[in-house]
Amino acid sequence: MQSPPAQPANADQIDLRQVFGTLRRYAPLLILTPVVVAGLTYWLAGREAPVYESSASIIAVDNNAQNSLINNTLVTAPPLPQGAVEQVLHSRNLVTDIGQRLEQSGLDPTLVAQIRSDLNRELTANTFSRLKVRARLDTQQRGVYEIRAQGENPQAAQQLAEAGVAALLAWDNARAKQSVTRSRQSLQAQLQNLTERIASIGDPLERQSLISARGQVLQNLSQMAVLETAATGTLIPVAEPVAPRAPVSPRPLRNAALAGLLSLFLVTGGVLLSDSLRRRVNGPEDLLPLGLPVLAQLPLVRRKQLAGGFLPASHSGPLYEGLGFLRINVQSTLGEGSHRRLVISSSYPGEGKSSVTAALAESLGASGQKVLVIDADLRRPTQLKVWGPDRLATHPLPGTDPTLPPAATLTEMFLRPGAAHATGVGPNVDLLPAGTPQRGDGGSGILNQPAFRTSLEGWAQGYDFVLIDTPPMLGLPDTLAVAPHTDGVILVVENGKTRLADVERSLQNARVAGVRVLGIVLNKVTRSNDAYYYYNTAYAAAARPEALASPHPDRS
Template structure:
């Protein structure tokens, strides 16, 4: 019987719990990267020179005075089309006029030369930053033009805006006078021609009198052109003069730091999610379905307060008791046949909880009346004695042991002196063979030897189950060496951390070594999918009594 797997989420839905779990794993980087980006942006902004901005506004008006006398003596320019003012401000003639006006101000000549150089370069690059024009017009092209000028000092920004708006209005007025100027020039040519013809005709001739009368009319027209030229005006009128700004518009260190921090946070979070998606992790049972192996158990992630008395004590009640119960039933269903059922418990990498799962499964099997022998075969990082942590080490001889000899109570000692092998009683029906002192040298390779497998046959006599806590399969080859003499391997996978590629690589190594993988246990799941857990099975009242000889500690 297998624990029913959790229902796979819809592919179109986003698992927010998984997203937040991924961000929580990358929390140090997600906090450090924006902080560094914000600090760097702040320091860089503080080193940049300040830039000030002054603005002036002109209004585009309709000069129709609704008076025939005024209209007859007033020459106005036609309305400007959309975007014309901005093009004019970026024209060479107007920029030259601006520079000429700046040279007549009280600004530092070096600053004026710098502004003139920037305007020339902007004109060549067709990228303008010194002057910006913003228009708010109605369909008749009437409205307000706001001219913004940027410079290195408040006074320079004010003078640049003044020079810009004065040059713009002068260009607009000159636009209105162009027609009158051309008419005046034509009349002047007519006057010169008439004067020359009068000088060439006899004084008393009728032709001379006609030419004199025509010249008088031209002179009258010239005087009218002079009046019209003086009264000619454009459509732009100044409505708001520029003032010296108090604060610079750039740089803004705090704003830049905030934007850089937010951008770095967004990019780092996106990078973390992308990296996690590329390195797909086992987030639930549904991720393991393509592997084709049975899911033997799903163990929940326990809170720190639940582990106050140790993992074995926590397995006596609550959701862990129920989850381990499902695991025990599934293991018993797989290993129904055979007198001495042996099971290797391993994982891909350290820290996935294989030792705790071994102890919890042994305790559950022992609570059902079965005799269980736990062998801590992780000689380099032994953990079982710490998981069980008995108050006193009560030992008894194993089959084939001479009771008269000093007891050998660790796997390393028992391998050297098998006739003195003693098991440690850690629970009423559970015995433990501790690994002993962690060793890099010494006897780490005893699991590869045939002698150890023969000794395991002897020690397993009298027990219903033998659970071997072996090293991680991607770290050491010990598991692949000892597993062929057992019924198979129970692979422990940590939820939301173990990469699916690592699980696949572990299974491939087992297949090459002809090692049978019985099934997978997903450990440390944020939630367990079985709905039966909510009914309160395995409560404190219904749980089996804890071993009075155990001193539970947090692992």
Template structure:
């Protein structure tokens, strides 16, 4: 039996080689999707009207002058609590003040009307974009408020920011004067009451003199209140006035296109990896263990330079020779000695390397002194003659062939003329029954399902130790299921890194339903890892993989 691979990856590890291989398979999608998304985003963003942003800053200060005389003659507002400025900028009264200030500027009435409608909609939807406030404060709520305003033109952005910050400062100052105003209104009410009482009191009355004195004191208090009202101030002071911006803040076609392209690339890569994970592929021997079948061989992926002299020559030396040797030993130990042994070699799908495995196993059995007959039963895509590529087509008759008849050298011809059957010698101890020209449609492919096929197979197999039958893929045609009952069983070839595990399971299920015995699995075309080969075939720098093509004489088919 073959020794297990030196590196078995656990389920919780990430195989970066597999990840990059998956991304490489989806490379066209990963390149096309971000390009289309980025291009579409750029075109759409470019068509959007520009938006300009201007900003102004105010500072929240503590008006405590540390001087009793100044503090006694100065009325200040209390510090603003956290988030107060943001809420004020979203109030209907302040936004109305902003619109009133804009109407006094040189902005066009149409643009002012657009801003008024936008502010009204923002109030109704509670989604504010025209004004944004950014605060940088210390624990005592002292610091800087930056007010940003967005508009359709640089001048409109500047005027809107200016109107907003001045309306905010006016609101803050009004907040500081509210207590003084209430005091003034109370004193004025008292003054009106005293004036009425004085008018109703006769001249020279002592009460009238007392009322006049009280009225004089009220007038003095009112004058002081007027001074305090004039000096009252809020906690917000203008730091920087807005200026007209030079460039718009949106749209930014290049930035948006780059971000959209990166997002599309990320989503495409994630989708490719997710799709690949949902369609789990056979990456190594450990993936085949749950199937409960023996792994008879692991054949390496050959590079193109290894196939310069042909596939059969490559199988006689190097890593492929050793791997096929393990396969031969496992097959010999699997079947009882003595008698004639017939094996079907197939796969789930085309281009997994079944024809190459058949030829390599036949060559190895023949080199060990066993007589081998290879039958190319893949009548739709015959490949065995191209795999062997004999220098000359030397034929000889099978037992029971009548002399003097024109030789029948292909499987369809032998069905028609079984008494004139000739085989082609392709290697010492190895003969081949080629399929001939490819059969299309129903054509000659129905030959394998005819009752007489077993009789012909018994006749052709006489004098051989092993008969290897190369049949079509089991998920593509039913020919393998028709031929396998006349043999000892099926060797199922699985291409590493490409064949989905679900397809292998479906193939085995079909075989069980048809009561076809699957002897074991051959893991084919495994990439080299850590200097060790696991399977055979072409790698990425090859022009055409033997498992992927049935048209090249130097490829594994």
């Protein structure tokens, strides 16, 4: 008994061939989904109302001049802190001012009402789309503010941008005049007070003094009026808004492209995630991390090709070629020697292990090897169905007393081990069928008996190969009971159905039991790009040995 092959060093690494293989299998989904999503997005975007955008630019400057005379006669507002312009533009006072300016702009009153409603709703939600501010400032808060306005038509976008800039400049100028206005109001209060006192005082000397003070206040008030008129803010318009030619949204083509790419990424991620969680074996590349050779890839045989039975269907075409590879690879794996004993099993029922066992036995027999097939699947025996109802005569197995009544099944052999007889089912191929299906632990009891192992040793002496068809490895322990007394196990895996995790579980069970797994047969492959499937099929069918033909071509 040999130890099982070790896992490859890079078994836990990502294999790009597996990734590309998975994407290739799901190629229709990966292509169709983005196309459908992009088309639907394009259609929906085309039905949306157009949105136009107009922009204007204002600059924030430092009004301090180098000339002291200018600085003394010029009133300026202090620099605006970071984010002040955006906060002011999205304030209740400016929204009201903008609405009033729009009412005087000549736009449709219904549209103006809609814009005002949107601006007020944005204030409440604190999310803004009608008016936006983008600032590009230096460390001293000097730079350019870009005011962007969106409207239902080009004129609405332009007028909203103009109204927003005008309201912002008016607020900035009012900010610069605040201190001067307060001073002017204070001087006006002083002037009124002096006038009232002059009118009520009769002393000429005191009256003359008050008149002189009122003259000084009048002079200061005149200067304040000049300063108030000259007061200026820090914001200066740079570029006026213009009516846009094309809408900024919707953009059906761009939206469709983005939606298609996003759906492609999502579907690709979902496919790879789903495949990694419950990945099925969909080709030999999926089996590479297991560190075991793929002895053969056998194609899926269509139902109409099975009208005459599985074995006749294996006498030509891709299945014939795949079985040839399987026979050669098995012989190469085992090397020189005789009396070879092989177990053929699978992870679950229905993967084709019994058919592969029979086809391999027939291929070995056609090459001149003497083969005994043992149907050890005592609960669901299948070999008699595969070989057909018509069989050749029985003959005793090595170590059998020919004078005893024949025990022609594995179940009868267990009761009468000295009378075991095999049934000839083809050239150089004998079969020991399972017999009556067993229930409960009856099957495992027979295969675990020392008598079976002893008989197996004796029967192998009369054959080059003994092929044992055992139950699925994940369903019953029978395979692990028989395999340690053989040269190893060949695991049949159904392409596109068997999960990779189940194959790994089967191999793990084999390793724990100390069973050697020779390799894997990938069965029911539907792909058509494996060259040896179709390489010179006509020549293979014409040149095959006549002994490979079914001895009963008319049987069902």
